[in-house]
Amino acid sequence: MGIAAGKLVVAIQKxxxxxxxxxxxxxxxxxxxxxxxxxxxxxxxxxxxxxxGRTVVEYLDPAWVEMHPSIEPSIVAFVAALHAHENV
Structure with a gap:
């Protein structure tokens, strides 16, 4: 999960x-x-x-995420890692 979070940070930094x-x-x-x-x-x-109870998009800022669709794959990967971690 930490790796996916790091990749999300890098995508947002970019x-x-x-x-x-x-x-x-x-x-x-x-x-x-x-x-x-x-x-x-x-x-x-x-x-x-x-x-x-919020989604990652809601937490970050839905309007900003919508203006920057290139980060969506990183969000999806982070959410998948989060769910995988939950189910361990």
Whole structure:
């Protein structure tokens, strides 16, 4: 799960780097910060507590994720790893 979380962070970093001229840099920074919190939570197996019933997309920011569809495969992989970890 930690590897998938790390890949999600990298994907978001790439998007944030490409979106330097993005009108809402504060939103991009919020999403980046939340991705790092997800990574930390994945290392302590506390992702479900962190999400508190929300999806990963809801936690990150649905509008930002919609504007950056290239990160969706990383989100899908993270969710799959999360579910696999739950079922262990």
């Amino acid at each position: 998007e944030c780097g490409e979106a330097i001229g993005e009108s809402d840099a504060a939103l991009a920074q919020k999403v980046m910060n939340r991705a790092h919190v997800l990574l930390q939570a994945s290392q302590s197996s506390s992702v479900l507590s962190l999400l508190d």
